[in-house]
Amino acid sequence: MPKEPTERIELLQGTLDMLILRTLLFGPAHGHQIAKHIQRTTDDLLQIEHGSLYPALHRLERKGWLVAKWEPAVKDQKREFKYYRLTPAGKKQLAAEESRWKQMAGAIARVMWPAEEG
């Protein structure tokens, strides 16, 4: 069961794209799988709303970082899902966003906990 909304953390602007790209690094997945994966990995702390997920997926596809294709499900061959797959450009984008995110997190950490810095 999902946790109460108050316990959820609002996603920072722009981080959803990075999380989606990172999730697809494991292999192609459809929207539902992507959302569930992020949710499970974060112990339900990050709930991906459909209202953000699907616009993000279509935006990333339009930018050429993902390609989408209807394919039969792995478990149930009779059902088809729209699988998203990372493109080489998407991989590059992921690397760029990751390093940017690391810099940002480091910068914030230096301000928040100056004593702990060496």
Next chain:
Amino acid sequence: MRWWRRKEREHDLERELRADLELEAAEQQENGLSADDARYAAQRALGNTTLVKEDVRETWGWGSLERFGQDVRYGFRLLRKNPVLTSVAVLSLALGIGANTAIFSLIDAVLLKLLPIKDPQSLMFLATGDASTGSTDFHFETYQRLRAEQPFFRELAAFAPVRLNVSVNGQAEPSVEGQLVSGNYFAVSGTDAIAGRTFTEDDDRNPGGHPLANQLPILGAPFRSFEFGYRTKDLH
């Protein structure tokens, strides 16, 4: 994205969201909910599908176009709802545009459009007297002397209005407005005949004779096409 693939896209998105909804419902059912409850729970989790679709469409890049289309359709609906207001508005617009077009056509023809000749800017009319009462009437002899002696213009041509009685195949036609012109008239204006030939200086050598006795008539294109039908190849 191409606009004609829009329907396809729309259908695709619908299917994608439905698949997600079914998966969510199946998972809720595994958690022990009844089929109905699971479906409601899934719908709750999915949220406002219409809104999701709208947000996705926005990423396709024709959100502004779509809104414009909606505005246009809304406008037409409102117009249909108020036929009286609509007809008054359309009628006044039509009258306004029509009147302006008519006035402009007149001004264009009278004031703006240049004569259809070779070098309209350098064309001048000679007149006697001052600007308001001036007359462009000259005696033929005066014209001839002016033409021979004036140093200002490259060439001087003369014309005079005349009413002509016309008969076609022996049948008398209503008289028409014509012009008597000097032999160099067409050379000066730089216009040529569609078929046949225009006057030349050689047609000008009989001052005392009947104006048309040794001259060939030149028919203006509107007159010819109106009276004879526009068949250039017949006129030789």
